[in-house]
Amino acid sequence: MSQKHGKAKRGIPAKEDFNEWYPFIVEAAELVDKRYPIKGMDVWRPYGWKAMRMIDNLTHAEMERTEHEEVNFPLLIPESLLEKENRLVALLKKAREEGVDPSELRLDEDEAGFKKEVYWVRHAGENELDIPMFLRPTSETAMYTMFPLWIRSHADLPLKTYQVVNTFRYETKQTRSFIRVREIHFFEAHTAHADEECATKQIEEDLEIVRNIMHQLCLPVMISKRPVWDTFPGAWYTIAIDVCMPNGRTLQVASVHHYRDQWAKAFDIKYEDENAEQQFCHQTTYGMSERLLGALVGMHGDDQGLIMPPAVAPIQVVIIPVLHTEGKEEVLTHVDEVAATLRTAGLRVKVDSRDIRAAKKYFDWEIKGVPLRLEIGRRDIENGTVFAARRTGGKEPLPVADVVDQVRAQLDNIAKILREKAASHVENRIKKFPKIGWKADGSMVFNELKEGTIYEMPFDGSDAQAEEIEKFSGFNILGDSVENFEQEIPCVVTGKPTKRRVYVGRTY
């Protein structure tokens, strides 16, 4: 398909050269403009913003289905709340290191050391502010300051809230559109529950939501429980959702955290239970970001540009009138009728009647990844057909009489093909973990590990051994798959048969 290590046709880099293709395509398809004068802060162009809003709409629909309520918190957070979080994180770190329950520990105020990579607001107008503030990286501290005011009794639980907002991270690494940016379009759900078990059920619901959304996006994902050293600070455990990008690197697109009552204790989030006793809440969070769009771009695109999954395509169908001098008006009128019929059925349709060559039109809509193109000329009118070209390949005439059903079937088919292609890409990338070699000094040797591959590793060793694998291999332990594997395979370290599977790979 593509010329190896060169430009594919029409100036687009070959997708094989992913590190060239990706930054090129996000601008060429007019998703974002990177020329804004702050690095890592792109301008969302109309087509990209529409795509992001379509993805948000999937999320809103799932939130409504599961009875989460949308809130909107201030962007700015007073420094004092960050200190509260810092103390909590330091306490949990200490508890982990000492192998004790966090509730057995107390922390001095000055033990809270680390400064987050946040943007600070310390001045306004000509004044220095009394209380320094920072731009939210996420909203735990802001929200958990308010939760105690909203939660009084068990009748107020569960509290299920979410918001879709801009968040900020002072990235020092190289930035990359959607994948590593400094202003992040972010979704965050925050819930509070009566006990650990109720919170655990929320985690299960979150994973169900993840699966529903990923199905619509045609994205196969790896869902795994992160190792303890990669758990979100403040969380009891973290389940992360990774997508395998074309270059074999994994991209975390979502994560779910079980907080138990750790934050509740730090922020005093209590309720009166049915016996009139005060109890701490158990909490969870669930986050996703614009990385979902980055994953779509990377997973589905090809040498011609993007391919948008029909569920979130800003334009699902582009109609191109095929015009000759004779019968121009007739064709244009017919095209408008077909477009109106499709729009009435709820489909997102664009008519491209620009006075330019057809090849240029094809190029424009292919690079933008419009899933279905319909061409309509005089002959099609005579034949009672429209001529359909799928962005995933294949062309055929469709009867215009039931054009809505026909188009819907085509879009379903395109989604199916995207899912199959993506699944096969991931299957090809995931390999069995090769044998570990051992040196005399006990260090590990990984001669057979290959860049661009993700490994499924039968593992039943200790955390310390997992950390050694990370250290000696240079690969990351993504975590324990949440899928149930029936087969017992010997652990790569201990040799003991195990059903546990750990994903290992290179991450973004």
Place this chain on the structure above:
Amino acid sequence: MSQKHGKAKRGIPAKEDFNEWYPFIVEAAELVDKRYPIKGMDVWRPYGWKAMRMIDNLTHAEMERTEHEEVNFPLLIPESLLEKENRLVALLKKAREEGVDPSELRLDEDEAGFKKEVYWVRHAGENELDIPMFLRPTSETAMYTMFPLWIRSHADLPLKTYQVVNTFRYETKQTRSFIRVREIHFFEAHTAHADEECATKQIEEDLEIVRNIMHQLCLPVMISKRPVWDTFPGAWYTIAIDVCMPNGRTLQVASVHHYRDQWAKAFDIKYEDENAEQQFCHQTTYGMSERLLGALVGMHGDDQGLIMPPAVAPIQVVIIPVLHTEGKEEVLTHVDEVAATLRTAGLRVKVDSRDIRAAKKYFDWEIKGVPLRLEIGRRDIENGTVFAARRTGGKEPLPVADVVDQVRAQLDNIAKILREKAASHVENRIKKFPKIGWKADGSMVFNELKEGTIYEMPFDGSDAQAEEIEKFSGFNILGDSVENFEQEIPCVVTGKPTKRRVYVGRTY
């Protein structure tokens, strides 16, 4: 209706005491929570946020109708761009003072003095940033930095973009939910055109959009061209849209600016015309904010709480099952059926089957301003009716057989009543401007001006005379009404008959 200067029933301050009623009601109706630890930054609660999003949806629909495209710009703006704006504003000020065309002037870099009331970001993590940045108060500078990259030829015009974002203003005055806040939920449209006339047509389209939205919100507005000293810095002229609040103060809820080519010259926004010559664009902006919600609250609310206009009510219909021990299941099933029928028709319906007293339910939904309440009990099922109570007053049984049409008619009727009530409120507030008295030293005396009144002043004097009226009266000149008045009335200053009408009042 209300007890004068006291609490009305059920703990709600009387609306007559507007300065007590307003802050009470925005929290009691659960629109926002003001207990967030930064003053002037409220937390949007689910009900308030839903209402705001409903208002946004009206805006989105109008933007789509008029072919504006939605973009999303970074929140942070580098300081250097502000300096560009400052120089432009200083230049325009000078041109106005000297009475010359701005293009005849050139400005030295150091003449740009004033610092805006913005929040500054000068630090991130542990670092001081090389380039200081500020949080957008509006996005002219951010956008007009990109426009030259997007506009090449006349074929790229008009460029019509908009965004709905959070903006920031370092308010030093007393804050008030929705009306004067530090983080502002904001809509801003920015357009670029080939010439002044095209830009002027955009202004007309903007005012048509304003009228459509205000009709849905049941808000009568005063639309006037602001006096020159109250024109947005950088604008050729500003048209502002004011709502008359219950206390007679006017609240600016939207504004439209014609920039001519002033910003284009400062930011080098040019296009190649049909004769292959470079021309500067002419630009406009149109802004609205969460003040629209503040205006709704103030205009329509009463001693019982909010009244939400049906077009933006988060809940349009609340259904309350009337339950007795017998036939409970039957009633609940019937209620669910009615709710499903209404929802299928696109209506926003809530069923309140909480196990509490009916009076408490009435209170909850009245304070939140749900326009229509339906009660359904066994007798209603027997009679084939539902019992409807309008939030604007009046109750009656409706036939359940065509409940969708019946409910729609009720909601239309409620909107009509809100419009009439609001119009009559404004009519009562707007008076003819009283006679000006003159002292021997030539200063003006305004003995008859009354607080809480807005005046329509026939005026044909100079800007200097208008400024004198502001100075001596303590009232604000809102500006020249854009309505066409046929009748000629003598100007309050010169005595010359004039068709011009200037609004004068106290502003928020």
